[in-house]
Amino acid sequence: MSCLKLPGGRVTSSPEEMRDHAMDFYTNLFGGEQCSTEGREEILEGLPQLSPEEKAALDLELTLEELTGAVNQMASGRAPGIDGLSGEFLKHFWGVLGADLRAVFSECFRTGxxxxxxxxxxxSLLPKKGDLALLKNWRPVALLTVDYKVLSRALSNRLRGVLEMVIQQDQTYCIPDRTIMDNIFLCGM
Structure with missing residues (x-):
């Protein structure tokens, strides 16, 4: 990115002004106002809840099998994170590194x-379409480390088992085995 158009219309190539503008832009975009907790119980009333047993199962320590499954699900050919390690590296050396990474995660969950x-x-900002001097035409992307990707995949796999219990049937977006077509069938009922 060689320049940005500031809110007043002036174009700048000053790294300091571009950085300040980006900070303001994304703070306004993602910052939002803090929600009040007033009326929280009323809002949550009647929503599905997990049983104590289901909650306890989610809180169990991650197993080596769960982490291994997460590693095996990692896509190949993806960019490495800031650690420089790729999914292929972790897959190749998982037999050596897996137990140690599990021990690190277990210790972290116990201590903080x-x-x-x-x-x-x-x-990093990736260009979308349109006037690239406008910050809104750049998409922010976070490059994460491979260990974080493994952890988040293992946790999401665990959560997948209870999603259907807490998410209403008419919610289809991002729910495995549900499609937008389900909503069309609901409309006909």
Missing amino acids: PLPVSCRRAVL
Whole structure:
């Protein structure tokens, strides 16, 4: 990106002004106002709840099998994260690294925060279409480390088992085995 158009219409190529504009733009876009917790119980009333047993199952320590499954689901040919490691690297050396990575995650869940590697990302902007001097025509992408990708995949796989219990049947977006066509059939009822 060589220049950006500022809100007043002036174009700048100053790295400092471009950085400040990007900070303001994305803070306004993603910052939002904090929601009040007033009336929270009323809003949540009647929503499906997990049983204590289901909650306990979600809180169990991650197993090596769950992490192995997550590693095997990683797509090949993807860009490495800020650690420089790719999914292929982890797949190849999983027999050596798997138990140690599981031990790291287990310790983190027992004692507090995730490792620094899991809490860092490199943000990059990819051009979309339109006037590339306008920041709205750039899409932010976060490059994450491979260990974080494994952890998030393992956790999402675990959550998949209870999604249908807590998400209403007419919610179809991003729910496995549900499609937008389901909503069309609901309209006819």
